Amino acid sequence: MSPAQATLDRITRIPGVRGALIASTGDGLVVAEQLMDGIDGRAAAALTGSLVARLARTADGAGVRSPVFIHLRGEQGSILAAPGPDELVLVAVVGPEANLGLARLEMLDAAGRLG
Amino acid sequence: MRALEPWVEAPLQSFLAESSARLTLLMTTSGQVVAQHGFGRSLDVMTAAALGAGIVASTEELARLMGTSRFGALVHHGTGQSCLLSAFGTPRGRWIGLVVFGRETSVGIVQLFFDQMVQQLADAAPREQPAVPALAENFEHELDASLRALFGR
Numbered sequence: 001m002s003p004a005q006a007t008l009d010r011i012t013r014i015p016g017v018r019g020a021l022i023a024s025t026g027d028g029l030v031v032a033e034q035l036m037d038g039i040d041g042r043a044a045a046a047l048t049g050s051l052v053a054r055l056a057r058t059a060d061g062a063g064v065r066s067p068v069f070i071h072l073r074g075e076q077g078s079i080l081a082a083p084g085p086d087e088l089v090l091v092a093v094v095g096p097e098a099n100l101g102l103a104r105l106e107m108l109d110a111a112g113r114l115g
Numbered sequence: 116m117r118a119l120e121p122w123v124e125a126p127l128q129s130f131l132a133e134s135s136a137r138l139t140l141l142m143t144t145s146g147q148v149v150a151q152h153g154f155g156r157s158l159d160v161m162t163a164a165a166l167g168a169g170i171v172a173s174t175e176e177l178a179r180l181m182g183t184s185r186f187g188a189l190v191h192h193g194t195g196q197s198c199l200l201s202a203f204g205t206p207r208g209r210w211i212g213l214v215v216f217g218r219e220t221s222v223g224i225v226q227l228f229f230d231q232m233v234q235q236l237a238d239a240a241p242r243e244q245p246a247v248p249a250l251a252e253n254f255e256h257e258l259d260a261s262l263r264a265l266f267g268r
Contacts, residue, residue, distance in 0.1 A: 028223020
């Protein structure tokens with residue numbers, strides 16, 4: 001198993017996580033993915049990569065540090081994103097019942113070792 | 116943004132809004148321009164259309180020689196600007212999209228919304244195609260009319 005797949009395996013074992021992927025924020029493409037059926041990894045990578053890149057530019061423009069963790073909450077779940085080195089971002093799609101605290105801790109740890 | 120046929124406008128406008136593309140050209144595989152956004156001169160459009168159609172023809176022939184199916188898209192990554200070239204089927208025949216985009220967007224976003232535009236074009240295309248004779252004596256008149264429509268002059 002590749003390091004990227006091992007990372008995704010670790011994230012998707014967290015209760016409530018429906019899938020995870022590693023995307024490149026520079027080009028918005030999928031690097032590795034482990035998603036449940038019905039989740040469009042290509043769209044998630046493109047849109048989350050774009051969001052993370054724009055947030056980083058916004059933070060830079062405001063003179064503050066780039067976000068280390070992003071939680072986008074919806075009615076039926078959330079998108080979690082943890083930017084890592086080398087313009088990579090670890091993304092998780094989680095349901096409303098997910099353990100967000102555990103997911104955040106695991107993702108921050110895993111994102112630091114991407115690349 | 117200008118299009119020769121009205122039904123192309125909504126899908127193209129949606130693509131432009133979502134993708135933040137700088138230049139977009141839709142054309143037939145023979146290089147006839149269907150719609151354009153961002154080009155300032157008709158000469159640039161005609162040159163880009165001819166080159167784009169030529170590149171797609173070359174890649175499709177390469178794919179044939181290699182015994183593979185057609186390439187889905189060709190992306191040229193530049194430092195300041197990048198270019199996506201992709202051929203796709205429509206009810207009006209095979210078309211080509213040429214998209215130039217900068218660092219304000221990404222290839223993933225452009226590809227994602229390009230594919231959505233292709234689907235929207237397929238849905239929006241009128242099923243009954245009017246018969247347009249491609250007679251040699253009409254060619255120059257048709258070309259002039261197309262350029263007037265695309266550039267508004």
